[in-house]
Amino acid sequence: MTFINYASREINCKIVYYGPGLCGKTTNIQWIYEQANPEKKGKLVSLATETDRTLFFDFLPLDMGTVKGFKVRFHLYTVPGQVFYDASRKLILRGCDGIIFVADSQRARMEANIESIANLATNLKENGFDIRSIPYVLQLNKRDMPSAAPVTEMERLLRFRSEPMIEAVANQGTGVIETLKAAARQILMELQRT
Amino acid sequence: MAKLDLIMFEEEYKLLQEIIGRLSKDASAKVVFLVDKNGQQIAAAGDVKSIDATSLASLTAGNVAATDGLAKLIGEKEFSLLFHEGEKDNLHISIVGKRGILVVIFDQNSSLALVRLRVKKASKELQEIFDQVEQRAQKESDTGGRFESPFSEITDEDIDRLFGD
Numbered sequence: 001m002t003f004i005n006y007a008s009r010e011i012n013c014k015i016v017y018y019g020p021g022l023c024g025k026t027t028n029i030q031w032i033y034e035q036a037n038p039e040k041k042g043k044l045v046s047l048a049t050e051t052d053r054t055l056f057f058d059f060l061p062l063d064m065g066t067v068k069g070f071k072v073r074f075h076l077y078t079v080p081g082q083v084f085y086d087a088s089r090k091l092i093l094r095g096c097d098g099i100i101f102v103a104d105s106q107r108a109r110m111e112a113n114i115e116s117i118a119n120l121a122t123n124l125k126e127n128g129f130d131i132r133s134i135p136y137v138l139q140l141n142k143r144d145m146p147s148a149a150p151v152t153e154m155e156r157l158l159r160f161r162s163e164p165m166i167e168a169v170a171n172q173g174t175g176v177i178e179t180l181k182a183a184a185r186q187i188l189m190e191l192q193r194t
Numbered sequence: 195m196a197k198l199d200l201i202m203f204e205e206e207y208k209l210l211q212e213i214i215g216r217l218s219k220d221a222s223a224k225v226v227f228l229v230d231k232n233g234q235q236i237a238a239a240g241d242v243k244s245i246d247a248t249s250l251a252s253l254t255a256g257n258v259a260a261t262d263g264l265a266k267l268i269g270e271k272e273f274s275l276l277f278h279e280g281e282k283d284n285l286h287i288s289i290v291g292k293r294g295i296l297v298v299i300f301d302q303n304s305s306l307a308l309v310r311l312r313v314k315k316a317s318k319e320l321q322e323i324f325d326q327v328e329q330r331a332q333k334e335s336d337t338g339g340r341f342e343s344p345f346s347e348i349t350d351e352d353i354d355r356l357f358g359d
């Protein structure tokens with residue numbers, strides 16, 4: 001649910017990073033935070049456990065500049081990936097404008113990826129969204145891992161609507177901005193149609 | 195799809211701003227924020243600069259959402275009021291209509307009773323404006339037509355520019 005404020009000429013979009021535990025959602029956001037121009041970024045809020053696992057969410061506001069005279073602001077959220085935090089994941093999807101699904105390329109995590117997409121579909125539905133039509137990007141993260149599955153195999157297992165698919169190594173920043181950009185493009189294009 | 199964008203026009207925004215400005219004074223509050231349930235700040239009044247408003251909005255929405263989940267777990271529709279008491283400052287959070295959250299931060303210059311009283315009155319006024327915004331959005335969505343969106347002619351170049359390409 002985009003918030004368009006005509007008084008302050010601002011438009012706010014909420015993008016949620018989704019995916020199985022330890023797939024690199026927080027790493028994506030942290031990399032963006034570290035790279036972003038200090039004037040553009042707000043504070044990175046992380047609600048994490050003592051061992052740095054996401055407990056509720058991470059949040060990063062980003063000022064992107066202007067489009068058609070409106071200030072565009074992205075609110076980036078991550079969900080906690082661990083299976084038992086499902087209630088929290090559902091809450092964070094509320095009013096989102098687009099999803100970035102971060103898949104873990106390691107072969108051993110393929111099942112977890114598939115389960116997480118199914119879980120995303122269910123949770124989106126409960127929030128009144130359809131996974132087949134909401135702006136959506138698939139990121140194949142951890143491409144540098146020796147046990148990474150081939151891209152073609154991951155595509156066959158995880159890509160279901162010819163969504164943009166981006167290879168990434170989030171801890172080195174590879175593919176991170178491309179992923180965000182692909183999501184931004186879909187969300188802003190969506191505004192044309194609504 | 196249950197997706198109605200929240201579109202706020204200047205006149206509505208001014209009214210909201212006026213109401214929370216008045217609330218801030220009447221309740222002797224430090225700051226008053228009006229936040230959307232999805233975590234976006236709508237309006238603010240008082241000593242706004244003293245607080246990171248964006249983080250506050252997002253955390254408040256998370257807090258309300260989590261409390262909402264708790265309410266449903268025990269069979270309540272919602273908890274319409276949250277109160278956090280600190281050593282110096284206190285946080286009074288209440289739900290306005292279906293999508294608004296009103297956050298009042300106050301210290302010993304005010305009291306919970308006063309804040310509650312003033313919030314009650316302001317909430318009613320705020321709700322009326324939210325209803326208007328909602329009705330307009332619904333009407334536009336029903337008729338299929340909508341006011342001319344400034345984004346109807348957005349191009350790939352516009353998006354590239356946002357990313358500094």
